[in-house]
Amino acid sequence: MQVDMHYYGTYAMARAAGLRPETCKIIATAAQYVDDNANNQTEIIKDGARVDVYATAHHWYDVKNVDERDQRLVWIPFHFLPGNEGGSYTERLICRQDSKIAQEMIAHHLNHSDRPFIAELMGVAAHVYADTFSHYGFSGIGSRRNRVINDTIRLHGLKGGVEEYVRKKAEKFFKQHGESGGLIKNIRAFLLDAAEALSGALGHGAVATYPDRPYLHWDFIYEHTNLPSDRENQVTFLAGCEALHGMFRDLANQRPDLTDGNGRDFANIEDRVNSILGTQAHCEGRIKAWQTASKAGDIFTSPEEIPIYDENKWHHERSSFSSYEDSKEVRKLSSFRFFQSAALHRTYVLRDLLPTHGIVID
Numbered sequence: 001m002q003v004d005m006h007y008y009g010t011y012a013m014a015r016a017a018g019l020r021p022e023t024c025k026i027i028a029t030a031a032q033y034v035d036d037n038a039n040n041q042t043e044i045i046k047d048g049a050r051v052d053v054y055a056t057a058h059h060w061y062d063v064k065n066v067d068e069r070d071q072r073l074v075w076i077p078f079h080f081l082p083g084n085e086g087g088s089y090t091e092r093l094i095c096r097q098d099s100k101i102a103q104e105m106i107a108h109h110l111n112h113s114d115r116p117f118i119a120e121l122m123g124v125a126a127h128v129y130a131d132t133f134s135h136y137g138f139s140g141i142g143s144r145r146n147r148v149i150n151d152t153i154r155l156h157g158l159k160g161g162v163e164e165y166v167r168k169k170a171e172k173f174f175k176q177h178g179e180s181g182g183l184i185k186n187i188r189a190f191l192l193d194a195a196e197a198l199s200g201a202l203g204h205g206a207v208a209t210y211p212d213r214p215y216l217h218w219d220f221i222y223e224h225t226n227l228p229s230d231r232e233n234q235v236t237f238l239a240g241c242e243a244l245h246g247m248f249r250d251l252a253n254q255r256p257d258l259t260d261g262n263g264r265d266f267a268n269i270e271d272r273v274n275s276i277l278g279t280q281a282h283c284e285g286r287i288k289a290w291q292t293a294s295k296a297g298d299i300f301t302s303p304e305e306i307p308i309y310d311e312n313k314w315h316h317e318r319s320s321f322s323s324y325e326d327s328k329e330v331r332k333l334s335s336f337r338f339f340q341s342a343a344l345h346r347t348y349v350l351r352d353l354l355p356t357h358g359i360v361i362d
Helices: 003-016 021-036 060-065 068-073 100-110 118-131 162-177 233-254 266-277 283-295 311-319 334-356
Strands: 041-044 050-053 154-156 217-221 228-232
Touching: 003 021, 003 118, 003 233, 003 266, 003 283, 021 118, 021 311, 021 334, 041 311, 050 334, 068 334, 100 118, 100 233, 100 334, 118 233, 118 334, 154 162, 217 233, 228 233, 233 266, 266 283, 311 334
Parallel strands: none
Antiparallel strands: 041 050, 154 217, 217 228
């Protein structure tokens, strides 16, 4: 998913669930910042405290520089949560829609609703949860199971110049990163044999950004299994929106102080949300669709505007940690609480949740 869903769609679902605007903004910013926080950084605060900031994403053009440990710390816990279905290890690592593991993750994070960083934590959870509805069928390691037969990819029902736009974006992606989306060579610890290491694709790199476009109906054939996959993104994205709304309703029930009593049942906004998801446009156009519906009062109980996403605010805060005299002040920043949340999430997923299901990653 892209910023239209991870920020604007997440904000809309949180606000429709009855959470206060200021809480929704933190949640939605954290959800999108998972994709934008691509740097590792250490900051030493003037009172001697140390803050180690770890990346929660790597842009595709950085894939060739990502070592095997980094994959385990980034792609699997934050973008391709394993679904634990199938027999082999690599098959169980494949992400699945709304999996039992994803549901357990949500329940765990909601159990921290009394923590001061709960909004940031639920933003991280929202990103990971939403990605299960778009990244399903692919895994966060270099694996031949991620590869597809490229000339079998077909797009359906696109209007006007949208198909040309989508295809050109894909061509640009493949030109930059190769048809496999970037080869991962140092992946032997993940794979059953060395041959896979030479032909593996990371995540959904083999199908470019097709899984991230909410309006897209497309199909393809996996190279490894020769099995077809027909994907209606609008259907799965709508299910993802309903799941996010339900998660935020649960948070509202646990933390009524974060609400203002202006929630709406998902059934009352489902048709409008579905219409937004069906908007065939570039990312800016899809953002506009969310904003238009919000301003018209079609999603919330009254007309409102979704605040514009600003990734630079948290980038700036992170870079300025070392300028603070007292680490107590740093702990109050939403950016710091995001890194707290990301660390809690990653540790829980890799060292508790996945091993409980027999999947050892790190």
